[in-house]
Amino acid sequence: MRIMKFGGTSVGQPQRMHQVAKLVTADAQAKIVVLSALSGTTNTLVQIGESLAAGQKTEAKAIIDQLHAHYKTFIQDLLQSDSYRAEAHQIIDEHFEFLNIILKISFNEAINRDILAQGELMSTKLFHIYCKEAGIKSVLLQALDFMSIDENNEPELGKIGERLTALLAKYPQDTLFITQGYICKNSRNEVDNLKRGGSDYSASLIGAAIKASVIEIWTDIDGMHNNDPRVVKQTRPIAHLSFEEAAELAYFGAKILHPASIWPAQLHNIPVKLLNTMQPEAAGTTITAEEQGAGVEAIAAKDGIIAIKIKSSRMLLAYGFLRQVFEIFEKYKTPIDMITTSEVAVSVTIDDRTYLPQILEELKKYGTAEVDENQSIICIVGNLVAESKGVIKNIMDAMVEIPLRMVSYGGSKHNVSLLVDSKYKVDALKSLNKGLFGLD
Ligand code: ADP
Ligand code: ASP
Ligand code: MG
Numbered sequence: 504m505r506i507m508k509f510g511g512t513s514v515g516q517p518q519r520m521h522q523v524a525k526l527v528t529a530d531a532q533a534k535i536v537v538l539s540a541l542s543g544t545t546n547t548l549v550q551i552g553e554s555l556a557a558g559q560k561t562e563a564k565a566i567i568d569q570l571h572a573h574y575k576t577f578i579q580d581l582l583q584s585d586s587y588r589a590e591a592h593q594i595i596d597e598h599f600e601f602l603n604i605i606l607k608i609s610f611n612e613a614i615n616r617d618i619l620a621q622g623e624l625m626s627t628k629l630f631h632i633y634c635k636e637a638g639i640k641s642v643l644l645q646a647l648d649f650m651s652i653d654e655n656n657e658p659e660l661g662k663i664g665e666r667l668t669a670l671l672a673k674y675p676q677d678t679l680f681i682t683q684g685y686i687c688k689n690s691r692n693e694v695d696n697l698k699r700g701g702s703d704y705s706a707s708l709i710g711a712a713i714k715a716s717v718i719e720i721w722t723d724i725d726g727m728h729n730n731d732p733r734v735v736k737q738t739r740p741i742a743h744l745s746f747e748e749a750a751e752l753a754y755f756g757a758k759i760l761h762p763a764s765i766w767p768a769q770l771h772n773i774p775v776k777l778l779n780t781m782q783p784e785a786a787g788t789t790i791t792a793e794e795q796g797a798g799v800e801a802i803a804a805k806d807g808i809i810a811i812k813i814k815s816s817r818m819l820l821a822y823g824f825l826r827q828v829f830e831i832f833e834k835y836k837t838p839i840d841m842i843t844t845s846e847v848a849v850s851v852t853i854d855d856r857t858y859l860p861q862i863l864e865e866l867k868k869y870g871t872a873e874v875d876e877n878q879s880i881i882c883i884v885g886n887l888v889a890e891s892k893g894v895i896k897n898i899m900d901a902m903v904e905i906p907l908r909m910v911s912y913g914g915s916k917h918n919v920s921l922l923v924d925s926k927y928k929v930d931a932l933k934s935l936n937k938g939l940f941g942l943d
Contacts, residue, residue, distance in 0.1 A: 504534065507535070508538075511539045511541060518580075524630070527679060534680065535681075537705055539626065550566055551570075595625060627643060630681055641680065644681065648670065650663055651688045717776060718768050723780065723781060724779055725740045725786075726741060726786070726787035727760070727777055727801060728801070730935070730940070734928075737936065740788060751915075772791075794886055799939045800884055802935050805840075805880045811852070811863070813869060814848040832851070837858055838854075839852065852880065875908065879923055879924070884918055886917065901935045901937065902931060906924065
């Protein structure tokens with residue numbers, strides 16, 4: 504079984520959906536096609552939720568009506584026959600009726616997640632109808648029947664596999680399955696999601712759950728590039744990455760992949776391919792267990808980082824001190840990304856500020872805690888050990904004009920992380936592009 508995931512831009516226009524149908528029927532292999540919402544829809548659903556949370560029902564209604572109009576036009580261009588158009592209008596109208604009903608009831612977080620789920624529910628139904636009209640036999644599987652997360656919001660891979668295998672067994676003759684990315688059920692059996700960009704994660708989880716032969720992430724760019732194409736002018740696709748390298752890049756800001764989307768594939772050693780829906784013949788990026796090449800492969804940046812420096816003249820070198828500090832972060836379920844230590848201080852970074860006041864309060868027991876907000880981690884990834892002599896020098900030469908708050912090297916052989924004030928991020932990415940790749 505092959506997994507093919509198409510992102511928002513890949514399904515965001517009727518002609519693109521037609522192209523997706525061509526891609527998924529190009530050969531006879533069995534496939535699960537995982538779809539995102541049409542581009543812009545999830546952002547709009549977020550806006551609807553925000554308006555409702557702020558009690559602005561008139562505003563929410565206007566946004567709902569505008570989105571509804573967008574879907575009506577989409578259907579006209581997606582489908583040709585009156586009967587299929589009527590079927591599609593009826594389905595979409597039901598989803599908008601649901602949104603309009605929500606306007607009348609009291610808003611809460613569970614309802615918000617129901618709102619967010621509408622995008623993927625609609626895109627998959629529209630694609631399924633298009634397949635029917637085009638004479639393509641397909642089965643629409645409901646992700647809410649098999650995708651689930653536990654009370655810690657972690658996916659239940661074993662259960663997902665059991666449920667999905669049982670569902671697929673009901674259709675022994677079929678080879679084309681369609682399902683929603685992003686959405687799932689939580690431990691309270693409510694509709695939930697895998698966070699923004701989560702359709703990649705869905706695809707990888709589905710692939711791992713049924714031990715697929717390949718997980719293909721089809722998007723609007725020809726693979727993982729060596730630097731953030733939204734920030735620097737010249738970037739180039741990388742033909743091959745190891746699971747570790749891809750996971751580092753995804754976690755540290757390469758938006759092309761959801762931060763958690765590599766581990767499920769890695770667990771079962773399933774290759775992940777990043778491909779371009781608009782340019783399907785391009786090689787894209789293949790991600791496998793194999794380590795290839797030496798030196799720096801790519802750079803990514805993650806914003807919204809908070810650095811905390813804990814100073815303690817007495818206790819730092821005492822054994823057990825770091826454990827005590829880490830236990831505070833563990834207690835508040837706040838992951839630490841970077842760590843640097845000196846004799847009198849330890850600096851750590853976090854990206855989740857939910858429990859920051861409580862964490863700072865508890866850290867007071869061990870010394871003083873200073874906080875720097877608006878920081879960015881610049882993550883430099885590759886097979887860095889092989890060329891370690893030159894790599895650090897090249898990185899530092901490129902960063903010579905930029906103040907560095909933290910440097911982390913040697914944690915793994917794949918990564919050097921630098922922490923800079925976010926106001927220097929663009930300059931840092933540009934300088935590194937020039938210094939490490941000779942690109943503008
Ligand atoms: P989709 O809607 O298909 O999931 P996304 O917008 O989530 O697509 O991800 C694709 C986008 O990721 C690209 O258009 C590109 O702007 C951005 N991106 C950021 N960093 C990288 C990178 N290193 N390589 C490729 N794309 C990147
Ligand atoms: N539609 C969701 C989002 O925009 C999930 C995804 O596209 O991956 O975040
Ligand atoms: Mg995405």
